[in-house]
Amino acid sequence: MKLLVMLRGVAILAAAVFSAVLPFKAAWAAGSSQDNLDISASIAANCTINAGTVAFGAYDPIVANATTDLPGTGTVSVTCTAGATSLTIELGLGLNATGSTRRMLAGAGEYLTYELYQNVGHTTLWGTTTDARSVATGTGSAQPYTVYGLIPQGQNTAVVGSYTDTVVATINF
Numbered sequence: 756m757k758l759l760v761m762l763r764g765v766a767i768l769a770a771a772v773f774s775a776v777l778p779f780k781a782a783w784a785a786g787s788s789q790d791n792l793d794i795s796a797s798i799a800a801n802c803t804i805n806a807g808t809v810a811f812g813a814y815d816p817i818v819a820n821a822t823t824d825l826p827g828t829g830t831v832s833v834t835c836t837a838g839a840t841s842l843t844i845e846l847g848l849g850l851n852a853t854g855s856t857r858r859m860l861a862g863a864g865e866y867l868t869y870e871l872y873q874n875v876g877h878t879t880l881w882g883t884t885t886d887a888r889s890v891a892t893g894t895g896s897a898q899p900y901t902v903y904g905l906i907p908q909g910q911n912t913a914v915v916g917s918y919t920d921t922v923v924a925t926i927n928f
Contacts, residue, residue, distance in 0.1 A: 800839035802893065805832045806924035809904040814867065814918075816911040826877070827904040833926050835893025842890035844900060845883040846871055847923040855882075861916030868910065871922070872903040887927070 809829035814820050835842055851858040851866060858866040873879040873888050880886045881902060888900065 798836060800836050800893070800928050802833055802835040802839065802842065802926045802928045804844070804924055804926040805834075805897075806922075807831065809871070809902055811869070811904060811906055814906055814910075814913070816909065816913050820906070820908050821911065822908055824877075824908045825906040827906070829902040829904065830899050831902055831924050832897045832899045833890060834895070834897045835890070835926070835928060837893055837895035839893030839928055841928070842893065843887040843927045844881075844890055845887045845925040845927065846881045846902070847883060847925070849920040849922045851920050857920065857922070859918035859920040861914065861918040865914050865916060865918075867906060867913045867918045869904055869906045869920075872905065875901075875903055877903060877905050883925075890926070893928075 807830045809827050811825050811827035814825050819825075831844055831846075833842070833844060848855065849857045849859075851860045856868055857870055858868050860866055870877075871881045873881045881888055890900070891898065
């Protein structure tokens with residue numbers, strides 16, 4: 756009888772072990788396989804441009820600006836993808852240009868000439884193609900560039916009025 760109880764205990768123990776191991780054995784027996792999932796992306800050069808205003812203020816062709824040019828400044832801000840290179844900013848001639856002379860318009864056919872420069876000394880013109888301004892490598896943040904304007908002295912035939920022009924600012928990348 757002791758032997759029967761002992762065999763019965765071994766059978767119960769064997770059944771318990773088999774039941775506990777069976778789920779693991781099934782998982783091992785299912786098999787597996789692996790492969791790599793490649794992930795990729797690319798970033799192309801991209802830029803935006805924000806042109807402000809060049810405000811000259813009051814031009815007095817009779818007294819203050821009879822013999823003195825009137826300077827003005829503005830800002831062109833560009834934001835380019837970090838690492839973007841070969842960037843240039845072009846400033847067009849404006850809506851009222853005649854030939855290569857920039858002009859602001861007041862009323863019907865009344866003009867005041869002006870020019871835009873890349874430097875405070877007014878020695879480097881800012882225009883298109885060969886007069887375009889080279890820009891530092893893109894950083895991903897806005898980079899401001901000062902536009903130095905100048906209304907030449909002695910335009911004493913200019914009539915009373917508000918003079919305006921619109922210049923297209925372009926970033927090439």
